[in-house]
Amino acid sequence: MSASEETTATAVAEPHCRTIAVIDGNSLMHRAYHAIMQPMTAPDGRSTNALFGFFNMFVKMVESFHPDGVICAFDKGKPKARMEKLPQYKAQRPPMDPALHEQFPMVKDLLHVLDVPVCELEGWEGDDILGTLARRGEAAGYDMLLFTGDRDMYQLATDHVKVVSTKKGVSEVQVMTPESVDDLYHGVTPDLVPDFYGLKGDSSDNIPGVPGIGPKKAAALIVKYGKLDEVIAHADEVKGKMGENLRAHVDDALLSREIATIRTDAPIDIELSDAKFPTFDPAEVTKAFSALGFTGLTGRLARLGGIAGSVAAAGAKSGTVAGVGENDATPSVPATVSIPEPLEDDAALSALKDVVKGEEWLGCAVEEDPSAGTLFSQGYTLWVSASGDTLLRFSGDMADAALKLAFAEGHVASGNVKALFHHLSPVDSSLPESMAAKEVSSERIFDVGVAAYLLESDRPSFEVRGLAEQFLSPALPEEGTAPLAAIEAVAVRLLVPVLAQRLADDGSADVMNKMEMPLLPVLAQMERIGLSVDPGILARQSAELGAEIDQMVADIYAMAGEEFNIDSPQQLSNILFDVRKLPTFGMKRTKRGFYSTNAKVLADLAQTDELVAKVLEYRERAKIKSTYLDALPALVKGDGRIHTTFNQTVAATGRLSSSDPNLQNIPTRSELGHRVRTAFTVPEGSVFLACDYSQIELRLLAHLSGDEHLIAAFNEGADFHATTAARVFGIPVEEVTPQLRSRAKAVNFGIVYGQQAYGLATSLKIPRAEAQEMIDRYFEAYPGVRAYLDQSVSFAHEHGYAITMYGRKRHIREFSQRNKQLVAFGERTAMNHPMQGTAADIIKIAMVCVERRLAEEGLRSKLALQIHDELDLEVPKDEIGTTSVLVKETMEGVAQLKVPLIAEVSYGPTWADAK
Numbered sequence: 001m002s003a004s005e006e007t008t009a010t011a012v013a014e015p016h017c018r019t020i021a022v023i024d025g026n027s028l029m030h031r032a033y034h035a036i037m038q039p040m041t042a043p044d045g046r047s048t049n050a051l052f053g054f055f056n057m058f059v060k061m062v063e064s065f066h067p068d069g070v071i072c073a074f075d076k077g078k079p080k081a082r083m084e085k086l087p088q089y090k091a092q093r094p095p096m097d098p099a100l101h102e103q104f105p106m107v108k109d110l111l112h113v114l115d116v117p118v119c120e121l122e123g124w125e126g127d128d129i130l131g132t133l134a135r136r137g138e139a140a141g142y143d144m145l146l147f148t149g150d151r152d153m154y155q156l157a158t159d160h161v162k163v164v165s166t167k168k169g170v171s172e173v174q175v176m177t178p179e180s181v182d183d184l185y186h187g188v189t190p191d192l193v194p195d196f197y198g199l200k201g202d203s204s205d206n207i208p209g210v211p212g213i214g215p216k217k218a219a220a221l222i223v224k225y226g227k228l229d230e231v232i233a234h235a236d237e238v239k240g241k242m243g244e245n246l247r248a249h250v251d252d253a254l255l256s257r258e259i260a261t262i263r264t265d266a267p268i269d270i271e272l273s274d275a276k277f278p279t280f281d282p283a284e285v286t287k288a289f290s291a292l293g294f295t296g297l298t299g300r301l302a303r304l305g306g307i308a309g310s311v312a313a314a315g316a317k318s319g320t321v322a323g324v325g326e327n328d329a330t331p332s333v334p335a336t337v338s339i340p341e342p343l344e345d346d347a348a349l350s351a352l353k354d355v356v357k358g359e360e361w362l363g364c365a366v367e368e369d370p371s372a373g374t375l376f377s378q379g380y381t382l383w384v385s386a387s388g389d390t391l392l393r394f395s396g397d398m399a400d401a402a403l404k405l406a407f408a409e410g411h412v413a414s415g416n417v418k419a420l421f422h423h424l425s426p427v428d429s430s431l432p433e434s435m436a437a438k439e440v441s442s443e444r445i446f447d448v449g450v451a452a453y454l455l456e457s458d459r460p461s462f463e464v465r466g467l468a469e470q471f472l473s474p475a476l477p478e479e480g481t482a483p484l485a486a487i488e489a490v491a492v493r494l495l496v497p498v499l500a501q502r503l504a505d506d507g508s509a510d511v512m513n514k515m516e517m518p519l520l521p522v523l524a525q526m527e528r529i530g531l532s533v534d535p536g537i538l539a540r541q542s543a544e545l546g547a548e549i550d551q552m553v554a555d556i557y558a559m560a561g562e563e564f565n566i567d568s569p570q571q572l573s574n575i576l577f578d579v580r581k582l583p584t585f586g587m588k589r590t591k592r593g594f595y596s597t598n599a600k601v602l603a604d605l606a607q608t609d610e611l612v613a614k615v616l617e618y619r620e621r622a623k624i625k626s627t628y629l630d631a632l633p634a635l636v637k638g639d640g641r642i643h644t645t646f647n648q649t650v651a652a653t654g655r656l657s658s659s660d661p662n663l664q665n666i667p668t669r670s671e672l673g674h675r676v677r678t679a680f681t682v683p684e685g686s687v688f689l690a691c692d693y694s695q696i697e698l699r700l701l702a703h704l705s706g707d708e709h710l711i712a713a714f715n716e717g718a719d720f721h722a723t724t725a726a727r728v729f730g731i732p733v734e735e736v737t738p739q740l741r742s743r744a745k746a747v748n749f750g751i752v753y754g755q756q757a758y759g760l761a762t763s764l765k766i767p768r769a770e771a772q773e774m775i776d777r778y779f780e781a782y783p784g785v786r787a788y789l790d791q792s793v794s795f796a797h798e799h800g801y802a803i804t805m806y807g808r809k810r811h812i813r814e815f816s817q818r819n820k821q822l823v824a825f826g827e828r829t830a831m832n833h834p835m836q837g838t839a840a841d842i843i844k845i846a847m848v849c850v851e852r853r854l855a856e857e858g859l860r861s862k863l864a865l866q867i868h869d870e871l872d873l874e875v876p877k878d879e880i881g882t883t884s885v886l887v888k889e890t891m892e893g894v895a896q897l898k899v900p901l902i903a904e905v906s907y908g909p910t911w912a913d914a915k
Helices: 003-017 025-035 049-065 080-085 103-113 126-139 151-156 178-184 190-200 215-225 228-233 240-248 250-260 282-290 295-302 345-355 397-409 417-421 448-455 464-471 484-506 509-529 535-560 569-579 599-605 610-629 671-677 696-705 708-715 720-729 738-752 757-764 768-781 783-799 820-856 877-893
Strands: 019-024 069-073 143-148 161-168 172-176 311-314 321-323 361-367 381-386 390-395 411-414 445-447 531-533 645-647 657-659 686-693 801-803 809-811 862-867 870-876 903-908
Touching: 019 025, 019 049, 019 126, 025 049, 025 103, 025 126, 025 143, 025 161, 049 103, 049 143, 049 161, 049 295, 069 126, 080 250, 103 282, 126 143, 126 151, 126 161, 143 151, 151 161, 151 190, 172 178, 178 190, 190 215, 190 228, 190 250, 215 228, 228 250, 240 250, 282 295, 295 464, 345 381, 345 390, 345 397, 361 397, 361 417, 361 484, 381 397, 381 484, 390 397, 390 484, 411 417, 411 484, 417 445, 417 509, 445 448, 445 509, 448 464, 448 484, 448 509, 464 484, 484 509, 509 645, 509 820, 509 862, 531 535, 535 610, 535 671, 569 610, 599 610, 610 671, 686 820, 686 877, 696 708, 696 738, 696 783, 696 820, 708 720, 708 783, 720 738, 720 768, 738 757, 738 768, 738 820, 757 768, 768 783, 783 801, 783 820, 801 820, 809 820, 820 862, 820 870, 820 877, 870 877, 877 903
Parallel strands: 019 069, 019 143, 143 161, 361 411, 411 445
Antiparallel strands: 161 172, 311 321, 361 381, 381 390, 645 657, 686 870, 686 903, 801 809, 862 870
């Protein structure tokens, strides 16, 4: 070989070692928009949630696959070629949401800043650009990575073209090779994917396929006969309805295959050799992304090529995030948070004693022992992160000592402070407690999950790693590079100043510092106290209810004329609609082909069909038996008590929720719920005391709206629902019948929850026109309410959130949607959050005040449970009088309203007797 030939060979061979990533911009932007549900806006008000998700995916893609070049393709205009052949192609898709539409020019601008080529071609889809680039790259010797959420792209997979398919939102991906495509479709190889779509069609794109042939049948036909042409040639061998459809829809199948085939001949003028990454200016990237408020993402993007962005690691002492000015030299910042070597044993304890003397926040996390609960358990390991790259590790007895020191003298931050504290104060009160919750100062604790919840109450997860990805720079190291608890401890410490500043900017700092954190030790104490329960009563009730269920099953079988699985929706549907021929007008079939038998459907049918009513009774009893009577005994701890967990970050309204077990779901007004509550007892010499706010949300409506008639109705102390009935129906209050009072009550509470005529008509089982007339009369009787609700909606549209009396915000992302039903839901949220959220705030404040007053008075009474607007206590009999007055006065005195805030006290030997 000559020197010149050798040089040419080298030049040709070089691209084989290069990898080019091509991103399907439309697919990933749509997925990001729907995956990032919480509202995100730039300082100028533009939506940014899709951008945030898209560029998080971009960072993960580069970090995971290290491509040598990146290209992003977008659709441009209507897909001309496909629409000429199939006019209805994608015609059923609704218009793009405006909030997403405005982000497409922004994503292209940001890609330009990152020096990533954007490829779009009038009349062509991004799919075809990906297909063209894939084949060109493969022919030129490149390895190609195609990032998309569309499964039809699997047809492009080869040994040198891999499809990186997003599985969940944009965070989880699956690399599709020819082998994995074959495995996924049970024998359909990539080259047969268009034939596969020709048979099954694609409803999302309006590709018809062959009626009655779904993915499994399509795959079976292709595996048996080969390409679509062979399937058609053997159509006479296909039996039954499937064969009839196949023979009748040959043209549809061939057209569908053509439409589903990705084009690889798009006239693109881009050169793959020009696609190199990274080649961007870090200063420009920092400027562009920082302008959108992407705190953590900015630094990660700017450092993709081993270069630093404007956001450095947290400061040494305060934990604040350092920035780089325009004239500063760009420091060398690692791509991920560094996890230092930890100090251990005496050295760690000595260091902890020094750091607790300061004001800095300590990031704390626990590494649980896998053998916990066995004879071999070594206890837990505590990790503590402090400023100055200090990481401390404590195990065995020293972990307890260090954690107690941190809570007693330091400032403790954690992803779940309450769970952390339970290592010192176990929920099982038969176990020793080394530190009581009342000793924890709320000023010295910071729960990052609660902080993030106050900023975005409908966020799907409040786990530390997810928060770090959104708010921190640099990124956390990958799992396996360091103990997870060590990583979490460092992340928590870095999150505190960032979240604290966000809370201050959002106006939510007081809710965090004066309400949620003071409540946290109270909840920890309540979880340790728990509820006394009698397993014998539960066992007896389970046996009794089991006998009732058996009899109901026999009755249902007799009424149906045959035995079937009542718990099977498909078998129940068959009995109701195929055998008994119950009406199905307006009902839709499920994906599996049978009519739904959900609670709403059965509730409607139960009005006229005795068997359906019996099935509903059976379901209620079976649920109570399995969820409570059979499950609760296994949850009784060594102290003979059940300990629920109170959650501060679950309900978007601000209310607490209960889990493991969920005691809020026990029916409050049914005989079955009463049965379950009789098993919750108190020790000898005590009573179960309940104190419940009376109509608190309606009283808040009167206060917030300022309606003079509503205020007068409460201040006069009369029957509020009867007074409303008199005003709504235009009759003297003494002529109000129980039925009219019940209707007025439904309207009263419906207004609080933003209920419209349809919902009221459904709940009262009256015509919609009559329900609308009742609502109209209500607003005529209380005009201030209408004005207030309209004002609340207007405020929420203007500011993007609703707010309570105490400053708890609920951001309403639905306003950015095009779907009118979603917007209407957002407006109902704007109406009811000020009442529901304020009620949640008030009872939280009351819990803190009640707990403090019990301690100040030296009472032995214990706050044990909170359910909705009710506080429940375990009270020694000799303290009934004192505690009843104390709790009632405290609950009624926590808020000063324009109407009385009433709390009603009752007590008895069990939870059931107390209500």
